[in-house]
Amino acid sequence: MMNKVVGAVRAAWWWTGSLMGDHDYSRYVEHLRRNHPDAEVPTEREYWKARYADADANPGARCC
Template identity: 35%
Template sequence: MKPRRLYGLVRWYLRELTGEAAYDRYLDRHRLAHPDEPALPRRDFERLRTDRGDQHPGARCC
């Protein structure tokens, strides 16, 4: 496997693992569903995401 491709795969995996890619997915969905409305800034998105996780812990251990 070429180093550049390997780097891309590792980067993708780490972004998915840490949740970093969630904001990018949010922006993509928001543009499609609400093209005339501004998207949440990243800080507000992360705050809502954290609050939602605290209210609905699901399978989290802590």
């Protein structure tokens, strides 16, 4: 019973993290290493700074 509760909490934590973008940097690094092995991998801080700057410059489907 406890294993099911722990599993459900972990799944909810993972889902929330995915929704908030917590896994985006690690997926980006995997993509760079797989598809662009010679490219320099930015730090996590550099990644988020560039991502937010791009979102501000290109609002796309955002409401605000």
